[in-house]
Amino acid sequence: MVRTGSSHAPELLAPAGNREALQAALLAGADAVYLAGRAFGARAGAENFDPAGLAWARRVTRRLDRRLYVAVNTLVLEDEWAALEDHLDLLAALEVDAVIVQDLGVLSTLRRRGHGLPAHLSTQAAWDGAGGAAALTDLGVTRVVLPRETPLDEIRHLARQGPFELEVFIHGAHCY
Numbered sequence: 001m002v003r004t005g006s007s008h009a010p011e012l013l014a015p016a017g018n019r020e021a022l023q024a025a026l027l028a029g030a031d032a033v034y035l036a037g038r039a040f041g042a043r044a045g046a047e048n049f050d051p052a053g054l055a056w057a058r059r060v061t062r063r064l065d066r067r068l069y070v071a072v073n074t075l076v077l078e079d080e081w082a083a084l085e086d087h088l089d090l091l092a093a094l095e096v097d098a099v100i101v102q103d104l105g106v107l108s109t110l111r112r113r114g115h116g117l118p119a120h121l122s123t124q125a126a127w128d129g130a131g132g133a134a135a136l137t138d139l140g141v142t143r144v145v146l147p148r149e150t151p152l153d154e155i156r157h158l159a160r161q162g163p164f165e166l167e168v169f170i171h172g173a174h175c176y
Contacts, residue, residue, distance in 0.1 A: 013069070013167065017046025022057055032067035033057075034100060037087055039080075040072045042102070042124060051090055058094045067097040073122035075103050085109065092117055100145065101125075107139035118142045120167065129158045136164070143167055 014030040016022035025033050035041075035057060036048045049057060054070070061068040070091050076084050084106065091099055092115040099117050101107050102124040110119060120143040121127055121136060127144050136144070143165040146155060150168065159166055 011067075015043070015046075016057070017043060017048065019053065019056070022060065026060070026064055026066055030066065032069060032097070033061065034069040034071055036071040036073075037090075040074050040076065040084060040087060042071065042073045042122075054090065054094060054096075058096060061097075069098045069100055069120065070096045071100040071122065072106055073100050073102040073124050076106060081109075085113065088113060088115060088117075091115075098143070104139065107136075107141065111140055120145060121164075123147055123169075129154070129162060133163055 011031045012029065013032045013034060014025035014028070016025050016033040016035040022033055022035065035054075036043055036046065037054055038048050038050055041048055058068055072084070072087065072091075088099070088106075088110060092113075096117065098120050099106075099110065100120045100122050101110075102122040104125075107119055110117060119140045121141045123145040126147050127136070128147065128150065141164060144158075144162070145167040146158070146169075148169045150158075155166065155168055158164075
């Protein structure tokens with residue numbers, strides 16, 4: 001992750017699909033972990049966390065002074081909005097460090113419900129810096145997770161010009 005306009009060191013962020021992966025990431029030195037609840041997370045192959053597991057993850061990360069980001073990075077269907085609002089209320093109550101979001105409706109719902117949680121735009125949203133920065137800022141986005149295929153020169157340009165912190169992948173396969 002590159003912090004625009006900052007001299008801070010990069011943040012090492014690791015995925016945690018279950019309790020064991022979370023513990024391993026933190027023991028290996030991750031500054032932060034990202035994970036998902038049992039719903040609304042794009043990592044369908046991961047075990048993911050029920051509400052008690054999310055509370056446990058928050059206690060562990062807080063105790064170790066690490067950050068916890070929760071992915072809510074699926075497109076939400078019409079009949080899922082009530083469950084989504086309950087999920088967002090839980091994340092706000094847990095005071096997670098940020099919510100990673102793909103669906104702009106989820107960003108709007110976070111603001112409408114008065115949740116002051118920082119919002120990171122998921123790589124699934126495929127923002128490439130071509131526009132929309134003002135709208136994303138209005139929706140509370142503080143960080144953008146760039147698509148994996150973003151060239152290094154474009155990352156540098158966005159870091160100099162953009163209003164957001166940037167998160168970039170340093171490993172992993174292309175998804176297509």
